[in-house]
Amino acid sequence: MKKLCAITPIEDEDIRITKPAKVAAGVPAVMSTLSHTLSAMNVRTCTKTLFSINQKDGFDCPGCAWPDPKERSSMGEYCENGAKAIAEEATSRRITPDFFKQHSVVELSNWSDYKLGKSGRLTVPMILKPGATHYEEISWEAAFAEIGEALNSLATPNDAIFYTSGRTSNEAAFLYQLFVRQYGTNNLPDCSNMCHESSGVALSETLGIGKGSVKLEDFYVADLIIILGQNPGTNHPRMLSALEIAKKAGAKVITINPLPETGLIKFKNPQHLSGWVGSGISITDLFLQVKINGDVPLIKAIMHLLWQAEEKNPGQVFDQAFIKNNTTGVEAFLEDLKNQDLELLAAQAGISLAEIKAATEMILQADKIITCWAMGLTQHKNGVHNIKEVVNLLLLKGSIGKPGAGTCPVRGHSNVQGDRTMGIWEKPPSSFLDSLQEACHFEPPRAHGHDTVAAIKAMAAEPGKVFFAMGGNFLSATPDTEYTAKALQNCKLTVQVSTKLNRSHLITGKAAIILPCLGRTEVDEQQQGRQFVSVENSMGIVHNSQGSLTPASPHLKSEPAIVAGLAMATLKDKTPTDWQKLIGNYDLIRDLIEQVIPGFDNYNQRVRNEGGFYLPNGPREGKFNTTTGKAKFSVNPVPHNPLQAGEFWMMTIRSHDQFNTTIYGLDDRYRGIFNGRRIILMNAEDMEMADLKEGDFVDLTSHFRGELRTAPKFKVIAYDIPRQCTATYFPEANVLIPVDSIADKSHTPTSKLVNISLEKHTLR
Numbered sequence: 206m207k208k209l210c211a212i213t214p215i216e217d218e219d220i221r222i223t224k225p226a227k228v229a230a231g232v233p234a235v236m237s238t239l240s241h242t243l244s245a246m247n248v249r250t251c252t253k254t255l256f257s258i259n260q261k262d263g264f265d266c267p268g269c270a271w272p273d274p275k276e277r278s279s280m281g282e283y284c285e286n287g288a289k290a291i292a293e294e295a296t297s298r299r300i301t302p303d304f305f306k307q308h309s310v311v312e313l314s315n316w317s318d319y320k321l322g323k324s325g326r327l328t329v330p331m332i333l334k335p336g337a338t339h340y341e342e343i344s345w346e347a348a349f350a351e352i353g354e355a356l357n358s359l360a361t362p363n364d365a366i367f368y369t370s371g372r373t374s375n376e377a378a379f380l381y382q383l384f385v386r387q388y389g390t391n392n393l394p395d396c397s398n399m400c401h402e403s404s405g406v407a408l409s410e411t412l413g414i415g416k417g418s419v420k421l422e423d424f425y426v427a428d429l430i431i432i433l434g435q436n437p438g439t440n441h442p443r444m445l446s447a448l449e450i451a452k453k454a455g456a457k458v459i460t461i462n463p464l465p466e467t468g469l470i471k472f473k474n475p476q477h478l479s480g481w482v483g484s485g486i487s488i489t490d491l492f493l494q495v496k497i498n499g500d501v502p503l504i505k506a507i508m509h510l511l512w513q514a515e516e517k518n519p520g521q522v523f524d525q526a527f528i529k530n531n532t533t534g535v536e537a538f539l540e541d542l543k544n545q546d547l548e549l550l551a552a553q554a555g556i557s558l559a560e561i562k563a564a565t566e567m568i569l570q571a572d573k574i575i576t577c578w579a580m581g582l583t584q585h586k587n588g589v590h591n592i593k594e595v596v597n598l599l600l601l602k603g604s605i606g607k608p609g610a611g612t613c614p615v616r617g618h619s620n621v622q623g624d625r626t627m628g629i630w631e632k633p634p635s636s637f638l639d640s641l642q643e644a645c646h647f648e649p650p651r652a653h654g655h656d657t658v659a660a661i662k663a664m665a666a667e668p669g670k671v672f673f674a675m676g677g678n679f680l681s682a683t684p685d686t687e688y689t690a691k692a693l694q695n696c697k698l699t700v701q702v703s704t705k706l707n708r709s710h711l712i713t714g715k716a717a718i719i720l721p722c723l724g725r726t727e728v729d730e731q732q733q734g735r736q737f738v739s740v741e742n743s744m745g746i747v748h749n750s751q752g753s754l755t756p757a758s759p760h761l762k763s764e765p766a767i768v769a770g771l772a773m774a775t776l777k778d779k780t781p782t783d784w785q786k787l788i789g790n791y792d793l794i795r796d797l798i799e800q801v802i803p804g805f806d807n808y809n810q811r812v813r814n815e816g817g818f819y820l821p822n823g824p825r826e827g828k829f830n831t832t833t834g835k836a837k838f839s840v841n842p843v844p845h846n847p848l849q850a851g852e853f854w855m856m857t858i859r860s861h862d863q864f865n866t867t868i869y870g871l872d873d874r875y876r877g878i879f880n881g882r883r884i885i886l887m888n889a890e891d892m893e894m895a896d897l898k899e900g901d902f903v904d905l906t907s908h909f910r911g912e913l914r915t916a917p918k919f920k921v922i923a924y925d926i927p928r929q930c931t932a933t934y935f936p937e938a939n940v941l942i943p944v945d946s947i948a949d950k951s952h953t954p955t956s957k958l959v960n961i962s963l964e965k966h967t968l969r
């Protein structure tokens with residue numbers, strides 16, 4: 206029998222557990238930076254790269270979307286995890302055609318994600334022909350022709366799916382959507398569908414723009430910063446520097462999280478001398494250890510207390526003038542709030558009344574409040590409600606549209622926000638399509654396309670589709686890994702534009718193609734000379750990014766050049782666009798963007814200004830482009846997540862040594878977990894009730910509408926986490942997340958809440 210590819214290989218691990226760290230960053234972070242970078246590249250490349258990250262003439266860190274301060278640190282404006290991201294890309298290891306001759310696809314699929322990633326950079330286009338066991342080399346021209354032919358043979362363009370991960374530059378993203386729409390579909394799912402889509406939906410409905418409203422400078426003058434469902438010490442380490450400045454200027458911080466994340470407790474800034482020798486700065490003033498998905502009842506309880514205080518002292522608590530002039534819906538909102546039962550809310554949140562009162566007191570005192578959040582709020586069935594409830598709190602306090610206050614959804618991928626601005630969206634607004642039609646002289650399709658989950662289901666439902674990915678690792682990042690694998694294997698062709706080898710190259714359609722591309726750190730030479738690209742950070746600032754390293758291979762193409770090659774091979778003479786000309790000089794792409802997308806006037810000139818330029822943001826100026834023309838209060842019900850006997854809530858989180866599905870290393874230093882990833886964090890009392898000891902292995906089963914999914918062999922770790930709550934790492938636990946378990950409206954997979962049960966390990 207033909208050996209099958211492993212979808213989720215399981216390695217034997219010798220996991221070591223210590224106490225969680227008390228302080229984030231400091232000297233251990235510097236040591237870790239050096240060990241990761243020096244093991245991947247030589248000292249010269251290492252220093253050259255680290256010092257040009259996020260500098261004004263350097264490249265944008267591919268690590269995350271946190272903005273750069275005006276004053277850049279001379280020690281390099283990067284963090285430990287940004288350095289790991291760079292080391293991963295600037296590694297000196299290479300994957301050559303010989304590598305693929307030596308290792309069959311089945312063999313590679315049995316390697317861990319860690320080992321796949323450490324194999325090095327992809328260097329030449331490769332094809333896996335139908336029925337073949339090994340990838341073989343193919344020329345760019347032949348690869349484009351194969352893909353073009355497959356696309357043109359589909360019954361309808363809607364049988365093709367074009368995924369984007371969030372590292373793609375504005376220029377590449379714009380060209381990509383232009384090609385896809387000229388080809389004839391809006392099937393443009395992206396990683397945002399699994400990430401901040403709930404934020405986009407909630408903020409658009411309530412405030413009129415799907416982005417945050419604060420700038421970095423606002424942190425420095427805020428009275429209070431509330432951080433919900435986010436772990437910046439690992440995922441946005443440079444945010445800790447902003448929090449450090451805010452704290453020194455007198456701001457208070459409330460943290461809402463089921464886990465006491467080290468970075469939010471204490472921080473030693475490695476970019477200052479004091480971070481090397483001092484004892485560090487305390488970040489959180491009040492930690493509310495909420496149950497998983499307990500945020501709505503918690504915020505409601507706080508707002509109920511605020512309302513009681515306002516009743517006692519009218520006009521002293523709420524910003525009545527702001528509410529009157531700038532909002533709608535406050536009556537229905539207050540009606541619902543008054544009728545809430547405080548004790549019940551506290552129980553649902555898992556927070557004591559005393560702590561809720563302490564939080565309320567801090568909010569009462571604060572005039573300028575910033576709320577920050579990430580996946581802990583968005584990846585829930587009620588993800589949209591979670592964020593709308595956060596907006597309600599800001600509106601009551603008039604904490605939006607003034608310095609030091611507003612919304613801060615902290616984005617993930619370094620250009621995920623820019624990609625959406627560029628039109629990577631399965632549901633493009635008609636105004637965008639109208640401008641595209643006018644500027645680019647073609648009729649874009651109007652019907653909405655598939656988002657990520659819908660795309661998986663469409664591929665599973667019908668054989669013979671074509672799946673194309675601009676970056677990312679679709680198989681491992683999406684939910685329900687076994688189901689998604691079948692969906693991809695059902696395709697006639699799957700294509701990945703990638704820098705590094707990952708599991709999506711190994712679990713493929715009948716045929717598969719790998720197109721290797723330049724990374725951020727590398728020089729991009731085109732016909733008219735050296736090019737730069739631009740990106741939009743989490744706070745709406747568009748700035749340029751230019752690589753300085755010699756490309757990993759002379760055969761790599763830039764993402765814009767790949768899109769152009771594909772467009773010419775697929776559309777042939779049916780395109781009104783001069784693709785060749787556009788990629789000869791990216792200024793021409795930016796000219797086109799300027800014609801189509803509002804806010805990009807004088808793009809070429811302004812993007813060359815130091816620090817870039819800021820995109821228009823209504824809420825920042827007190828303008829709310831909603832259906833009522835004002836900011837909207839909303840009524841968000843308390844979620845109910847019943848547990849059957851023996852069940853727990855499970856959230857999937859990131860360790861300190863990973864970037865999504867890229868596994869940099871096997872440690873989660875801050876949480877005290879070393880040398881392995883198949884772990885489950887549990888409350889010690891729950892363990893006792895379940896007759897489990899630390900170090901026991903368990904098999905996990907998820908329960909959803911009568912469907913069962915299993916994942917074997919996770920090591921139990923006793924951890925400071927609320928009762929009934931557990932945590933595992935993404936992507937190991939993605940097999941347990943049902944494809945139909947998605948957020949209302951945003952369709953984001955509920956990666957932070959799945960019901961599971963556990964049995965002592967016996968499977969496999």
Ligand SMILES: Nc1nc2c(c(=O)[nH]1)N[C@H]1C(S)=C(S)[C@@H](COP(=O)(O)OP(=O)(O)OC[C@H]3O[C@@H](n4cnc5c(=O)[nH]c(N)nc54)[C@H](O)[C@@H]3O)O[C@H]1N2
Nearest residue numbers: 286434435436440497498579580581617618859863864865
């Ligand atoms: N180094 C590194 N940097 C990254 C990434 C990476 O993988 N590695 N990924 C990037 C991407 S794409 C993204 S989207 C971001 C992700 O950044 P985060 O959202 O910080 O990442 P997660 O690990 O998913 O962490 C979610 C946090 O939410 C908490 N949480 C879970 N459920 C709940 C809940 O119901 N309520 C509350 N209040 N909290 C909850 C968890 O305990 C955890 O602290 O980071 C980006 N930056």
Ligand SMILES: Nc1nc2c(c(=O)[nH]1)N[C@H]1C(S)=C(S)[C@@H](COP(=O)(O)OP(=O)(O)OC[C@H]3O[C@@H](n4cnc5c(=O)[nH]c(N)nc54)[C@H](O)[C@@H]3O)O[C@H]1N2
Nearest residue numbers: 370400676677678682702703704705707857865866935956
């Ligand atoms: N269970 C669970 N699932 C989740 C999440 C979770 O918290 N829990 N988080 C979700 C979130 S927030 C996100 S954003 C998604 C992430 O989903 P994706 O964006 O699809 O996944 P990544 O792991 O970031 O993609 C990594 C791959 O991108 C490629 N790559 C890196 N740099 C470049 C580049 O410059 N160009 C190109 N073309 N390719 C490049 C490399 O080949 C690398 O292997 O996962 C989601 N999945």
Ligand SMILES: [Mo]
Nearest residue numbers: 400401617618
């Ligand atoms: Mo993300």
